[in-house]
Amino acid sequence: MKKIMKVNNKYEVEWKDTFSQNGWWDKEDLFKEAERCDYYIKSVGYYVGEQSGYIIIASSLSTLSDDRPYGYIKFIPKGAVKTTKYISK
Numbered sequence: 001m002k003k004i005m006k007v008n009n010k011y012e013v014e015w016k017d018t019f020s021q022n023g024w025w026d027k028e029d030l031f032k033e034a035e036r037c038d039y040y041i042k043s044v045g046y047y048v049g050e051q052s053g054y055i056i057i058a059s060s061l062s063t064l065s066d067d068r069p070y071g072y073i074k075f076i077p078k079g080a081v082k083t084t085k086y087i088s089k
Contacts, residue, residue: 011045048070
């Protein structure tokens with residue numbers, strides 16, 4: 001069952017990070033590196049919504065402004081999300 005996230009509630013979102021490497025690699029070494037670099041990030045913020053395949057969270061929520069209340073925004077690709085956990089209202 002899909003969790004329904006509510007706007008302006010605080011959540012922890014665990015998502016698979018992207019990474020890059022420089023230099024020249026063969027296919028076998030790249031696949032080994034991909035197995036080793038299985039990194040997950042935990043971000044905490046206020047749920048803003050979903051748009052164009054992203055979950056949008058804000059680290060700050062202002063009570064001073066109704067038209068621009070969100071600060072320090074993260075756009076997390078929905079396909080990279082492992083878990084979401086409700087924290088508070």
